[in-house]
Amino acid sequence: MPGAGGMSPCAACKLLRRRCAKDCIFAPFFPPDEPQKFAYVHKVFGASNVNKMLQDLPVYQRADAVNSMVYEANSRIRDPVYGCVGAISALQQQVAQLQAQLAVSQAEIVCMRMQHASTTIALGQHCKSPSHLSPPAPSSPEINHQNYRPPIGSAAAHDGFSAGSLLEN
Numbered sequence: 001m002p003g004a005g006g007m008s009p010c011a012a013c014k015l016l017r018r019r020c021a022k023d024c025i026f027a028p029f030f031p032p033d034e035p036q037k038f039a040y041v042h043k044v045f046g047a048s049n050v051n052k053m054l055q056d057l058p059v060y061q062r063a064d065a066v067n068s069m070v071y072e073a074n075s076r077i078r079d080p081v082y083g084c085v086g087a088i089s090a091l092q093q094q095v096a097q098l099q100a101q102l103a104v105s106q107a108e109i110v111c112m113r114m115q116h117a118s119t120t121i122a123l124g125q126h127c128k129s130p131s132h133l134s135p136p137a138p139s140s141p142e143i144n145h146q147n148y149r150p151p152i153g154s155a156a157a158h159d160g161f162s163a164g165s166l167l168e169n
Contacts, residue, residue, distance in 0.1 A: 011038040016047055025054050029066040040073040041066075 009020030010027040011034055020027060030038040041050055050069065054062050075084035082089070 008032040011035040012042070012047065015039055015042060025051060029054075029063065037070055040077055041069050044073040044076045045069060 008014070009018075009032065010024055011030040011032055012026035013020035013024060014032060015035060015038055026038065030041075045053075053065060053069075057065055072084055075087060079086045
């Protein structure tokens with residue numbers, strides 16, 4: 001905190017080369033052991049602007065404001081053009097890509113479940129059919145070959161149908 005009483009001045013006062021007063025507005029947020037924190041904020045916003053912003057805020061909001069300024073200043077140092085907006089945009093793009101991948105995976109799961117269910121039903125009907133009835137012939141209108149979908153990993157699966165085409169409908 002303040003330099004009075006033998007303690008070192010806060011990082012802001014040290015960088016600005018001024019005496020750290022007892023009621024220094026920077027002292028609670030920029031301790032002497034974190035000089036880079038204020039250096040970045042000072043470089044991006046300027047000490048007088050930070051001082052004005054902090055004085056205009058209620059005391060209970062100042063810590064959050066300083067954390068936001070430190071984050072933005074660090075982002076501006078890394079990316080001078082976009083700052084934290086560039087990082088947010090990159091994360092939003094990544095979320096969109098992952099959501100698309102998730103939708104494709106969910107569509108593949110639905111296809112696999114439908115395929116499994118139709119296989120189970122077909123096997124179940126064949127096994128449960130009475131002995132005096134024979135299973136329907138393959139050319140019978142009761143079997144709908146248009147609804148058959150080959151396994152996703154098979155070569156026949158690439159005949160124009162894909163899990164991604166479910167997303168387009």
